[in-house]
Amino acid sequence: xxxxxxxxxxxxxxxxxIGLINGSFYALLSLGxxxxxxxxxxxxxxxxxxxxLGAFCAYxxxxxxxxxxxxxxxxxxxxxxxxxxxxxxxFLQWLYxxxxxxxxxxxxxxxxxxxxxxxxxxxxxxxxYRVPDALQGGQNLGFMFLPNYRAWVVAFSLVVCLATxxxxxxxxxxxxxxxxxxxxxxxxxxxxxVPRMITLTYGFGVGLxxxxxxxxxxxYNVSPQMGADLIIIVFAVVVIxxxxxxxxxxxTGFGLGVIEGLTKVFFPEASNxxxxxxxxxxxLIRPAGLFGRGT
Amino acid sequence: xxxxxxxxxxxxxxxxxxxxxxFTDGIIKIGVMNDMSGLYADLTGPGSVVAAQMAVEDxxxxxxxxxxxxxxADHQNKPDIGSNVxxxxxxxxxxxxxxxxxxxxxxxAVTEIVKEKNKVFLVSGAAASDLTGAKCSPNTIHxxxxxxxxxxxxxxxxxxxxxxxxxxxxxxxxxxxxxxxDTAAVVEKNGGKVLGKVRHPxxxxxxxxxxxxxxxxxxxxxxxxxxGGDTINSIKQAAEFGITKGGQNLAGLLVFISDxxxxxxxxxxxxxFTEAWYWDMNDTNRAFAKKFAERxxxxxxxxxxxxxxxxxxxxxxxxxxxxxxxxxxxxxAKMKAMPTDDKLMGKGTVRAxxxxxxxxxxxxxxxxxxxxxxxxxxxxRATIPxxxxxxxxxxxxxxxxxx
Numbered sequence: 001x002x003x004x005x006x007x008x009x010x011x012x013x014x015x016x017x018i019g020l021i022n023g024s025f026y027a028l029l030s031l032g033x034x035x036x037x038x039x040x041x042x043x044x045x046x047x048x049x050x051x052x053l054g055a056f057c058a059y060x061x062x063x064x065x066x067x068x069x070x071x072x073x074x075x076x077x078x079x080x081x082x083x084x085x086x087x088x089x090x091f092l093q094w095l096y097x098x099x100x101x102x103x104x105x106x107x108x109x110x111x112x113x114x115x116x117x118x119x120x121x122x123x124x125x126x127x128x129y130r131v132p133d134a135l136q137g138g139q140n141l142g143f144m145f146l147p148n149y150r151a152w153v154v155a156f157s158l159v160v161c162l163a164t165x166x167x168x169x170x171x172x173x174x175x176x177x178x179x180x181x182x183x184x185x186x187x188x189x190x191x192x193x194v195p196r197m198i199t200l201t202y203g204f205g206v207g208l209x210x211x212x213x214x215x216x217x218x219x220y221n222v223s224p225q226m227g228a229d230l231i232i233i234v235f236a237v238v239v240i241x242x243x244x245x246x247x248x249x250x251x252t253g254f255g256l257g258v259i260e261g262l263t264k265v266f267f268p269e270a271s272n273x274x275x276x277x278x279x280x281x282x283x284l285i286r287p288a289g290l291f292g293r294g295t
Numbered sequence: 296x297x298x299x300x301x302x303x304x305x306x307x308x309x310x311x312x313x314x315x316x317x318f319t320d321g322i323i324k325i326g327v328m329n330d331m332s333g334l335y336a337d338l339t340g341p342g343s344v345v346a347a348q349m350a351v352e353d354x355x356x357x358x359x360x361x362x363x364x365x366x367x368a369d370h371q372n373k374p375d376i377g378s379n380v381x382x383x384x385x386x387x388x389x390x391x392x393x394x395x396x397x398x399x400x401x402x403x404a405v406t407e408i409v410k411e412k413n414k415v416f417l418v419s420g421a422a423a424s425d426l427t428g429a430k431c432s433p434n435t436i437h438x439x440x441x442x443x444x445x446x447x448x449x450x451x452x453x454x455x456x457x458x459x460x461x462x463x464x465x466x467x468x469x470x471x472x473x474x475x476x477d478t479a480a481v482v483e484k485n486g487g488k489v490l491g492k493v494r495h496p497x498x499x500x501x502x503x504x505x506x507x508x509x510x511x512x513x514x515x516x517x518x519x520x521x522x523g524g525d526t527i528n529s530i531k532q533a534a535e536f537g538i539t540k541g542g543q544n545l546a547g548l549l550v551f552i553s554d555x556x557x558x559x560x561x562x563x564x565x566x567x568f569t570e571a572w573y574w575d576m577n578d579t580n581r582a583f584a585k586k587f588a589e590r591x592x593x594x595x596x597x598x599x600x601x602x603x604x605x606x607x608x609x610x611x612x613x614x615x616x617x618x619x620x621x622x623x624x625x626x627x628a629k630m631k632a633m634p635t636d637d638k639l640m641g642k643g644t645v646r647a648x649x650x651x652x653x654x655x656x657x658x659x660x661x662x663x664x665x666x667x668x669x670x671x672x673x674x675x676r677a678t679i680p681x682x683x684x685x686x687x688x689x690x691x692x693x694x695x696x697x698x
Contacts, residue, residue: 011507011508011511014507014511015504015507018501018503018504018507019504021503022501022503116332119332119336121592123336123337123553123592123594124332124333124334124335124336124337124340124524125334125336125337125338125523125524125527125553125554125556125557126524126527126557127557128557128558128559128562130559130561131535137537138535138536138537144507144510145510145536145537145541147535147536147537149535150503150535218535219501219531219532219535220500220501220528220531221524221527221528221531221557223334223524223557225332225333225334225524226500229498229500230500261504264493264495264504264505264508265504265508268467268493268494268495268496268504268505269467269494269496271495271496271504272496272499273496
């Protein structure tokens, strides 16, 4: 076994892999944010709360309906996405023409309300949720023990991320969407129902957050503040990647996960700050973000 | 204006005439400050306010003609916010005693302010043993537990059963550092060795990186010098990464009943840790827990809640004996002079350095098949007698202790 900067290579490979796993959550969440910002011009601060709702939904589905993780993976995004549709119809649709700040304040307020309600009913310590039976155990890779569940998380979120990218950048539906954000009036003139498309896009972005929440439930503590802890980092990821850039969100999500993982080895105390340091540097050098189109 | 002032003076003179003239503004005001909304909210939080209110009701203060009021505030685990609340409480709202205050960094800030303002500070939630060590104060009593007691109880038990090499996962703030320091001392005193440590940001979410470092260290015991949600996530993820199956064991240095509940017995079973109080130990505790849960959304009391009850009870006895709550130092001196006795924590004493002395208990989490109800979680492994449970008074380097 050899050493790199005084750290055994074995430990380093393990940390890289763990970084990738955490990165997949960042990627999945920042992807939803990027889709919503790119298509709706709304900075969705409720995203963390919606991720939390996804995890709670998985818990409810298991406890009250007896349906396991795999059902939750389908049900939670649909249910939480539907609440997103309601939020868009009732609140957000009135804000598109206003400054970004209004959307930000509204969604931030909603996040506080949702988290507060859940804390009131379920307390702050959280609820237990088990790893599904099919994914119990793990593989010994020689340099680390990789739980099957984590391997599944990386693979599945990579598939979801790439599918989303393909949907928006390479299909006809995606083309309509992108056109509708550039010039909604013209797209409507072609007979396409733009408001409905926007509503469904928000629902889809929220569904992605809920999906990440279900995937997080067996690993992290299912608690009302689980989203609040994560959302700030995810925003930094989106800013670094470039607001609204789909591929940017995916690549920076995974990349920053890895960088954070390495920081946890070399200077663990700074692992919460490293992403913000990178954000500050990126903003100084490339204000539009690494993958953003400069304005 | 003059007339108004005169009127106010007369009103004040009349108002102050009755027997409780010595109580500042006629009311004994108890300020319960803790984490009302974050990761420590279930083990302290609104439950501590309920516990303080129950102590007031049971004390018979109203029958003695004392007016007692309990107020609560959220310090969000931030020393600056906590300091502001306490200053405002004391200067503007005439709060006489600050109770609970988990999160050691906040408690250490508050103890300074309370000393400066000469009020009383009864710590139940915070753990750093510095509160009765180098940072001790004539206005502060550390009630329920501290890092030394936890380290001593859990550390001793584990080292003596063969867990002699340790790796620490430490929350990177005053509490984590104190707990790590005190536990390392116990481990080394018993002939064990500390192989390494990693300090994680507080609060954290993903501990797998840190756990992996602990795994590579090959230490027999991974000591979790953190609390609340951080401990829950560490234990959950350690199970996931097969750490316990690989022959390493976890030592939860500070585990609360709400943590065990959140983990669920299948994951938490077999965990050993030290606490000051458990609801299912006798009939009085059970009756209290039942009443408490009815008023606290069904959540059973933690040892911190019991500590708040016990501390407030003793405080009210002291001020009603003194017939005054104005001079914080005098109240604390009185509390130290009187032996403590309440229905939850039994008989005890308060030492010169401000340490409340009572037995501590070593618990083990039950197996799922042993548990008879949703809150039936612990079994008692050992009782650590009061005279051995806390740091000997000479070792704390508290300036209040002569010699």
